[in-house]
């Protein structure tokens with residue numbers, strides 16, 4: 001295999017402090033790679049090693065099969081360029097001069113830039129939307145503009161591999177997408193290998209062929225977004241409880257952060273069991289907030305495929321389910337009752353009731369009769385507006401009210417008190 005980059009058993013230390021530990025990976029030519037991981041996990045240090053700015057303790061880096069240390073400066077610059085995290089420049093160059101510096105690997109000593117160099121620089125300025133800034137002083141433009149100018153310099157360098165350290169950190173959302181699209185275009189049209197450090201996991205998923213997830217100087221996981229962006233890996237690296245979803249608009253994964261694991265009250269988690277009567281996509285907020293607060297949550301009866309069912313599965317909750325689009329059977333009703341029996345509290349979301357799911361309301365009422373605390377989260381609708389059983393559901397709800405049903409407007413009311 002002809003790799004653009006090979007890294008094997010790389011160890012690097014700042015003053016004896018090991019910051020990269022036994023890093024190994026291979027990158028094929030023409031791939032789009034994101035390196036992600038929490039602050040201080042070693043991403044920038046890795047990129048600086050890959051750009052030959054540092055000397056590792058051990059291990060090796062090969063660029064197109066050749067040891068990076070064996071390249072001459074100009075030869076290496078034709079192969080790799082780096083857009084660093086810190087784009088401040090100590091001298092007062094114009095934007096144009098800075099971008100022209102990207103041409104240095106192609107200029108012979110004492111030879112001036114030629115027509116072609118000027119053309120390439122102008123193109124790079126235009127592509128990064130910085131052409132209008134060309135005569136300005138590099139230190140008298142905004143951070144985001146300077147970031148784009150440094151990217152223009154990398155484009156002018158026409159290297160086959162571009163490393164970028166958080167290239168979107170100073171950019172507004174419009175310029176972020178614009179830049180990532182530009183990198184993707186370079187990647188697809190010219191076969192440029194792109195390796196970038198990025199904090200936005202969702203953008204990483206959207207643009208990358210592969211992702212490298214780092215934590216504490218080590219690689220936690222590497223592979224395609226589907227392989228790397230899992231609840232388990234994100235929890236391991238970031239200590240963050242997330243849901244991983246598929247974005248139907250971009251056909252890529254995205255994460256929804258729920259809570260930091262260390263913010264969950266572990267005692268509460270062990271002590272209180274909540275059964276949520278859900279369905280029809282009415283319980284997303286209830287389930288995620290209860291999970292976030294650390295309660296032991298179960299859900300029922302929900303139809304397989306319903307969005308409440310999907311969320312419950314993603315959160316690894318205990319679920320009593322029924323076949324898709326089917327009425328609640330006697331069997332699942334019984335299972336629901338068992339789950340209610342084991343719970344301290346039952347929470348009903350604002351489910352519209354029809355013939356198919358009236359048994360859920362009956363189950364909640366049974367719970368009330370068993371002496372359980374039962375709450376109805378009546379957030380968006382008045383509870384008498386979601387009855388499609390010609391009054392039967394409403395009758396049960398009215399009886400429940402008399403027997404102690406607690407009506408709240410939002411789940412926050414419960415989590416604050418409960």
Ligand SMILES: Nc1ncnc2c1ncn2[C@@H]1O[C@H](COP(=O)(O)OP(=O)(O)OP(=O)(O)O)[C@@H](O)[C@H]1O
Nearest residue numbers: 014015019037038039040041042043044045046197
């Ligand atoms: N020049 C340096 N001298 C000593 N230690 C350093 C130096 N630069 C970084 N470190 C340390 O090395 C570790 C890795 O830092 P690095 O900048 O590579 O992390 P990172 O993943 O890029 O972080 P961030 O997301 O915050 O940019 C951190 O513990 C950091 O404090």
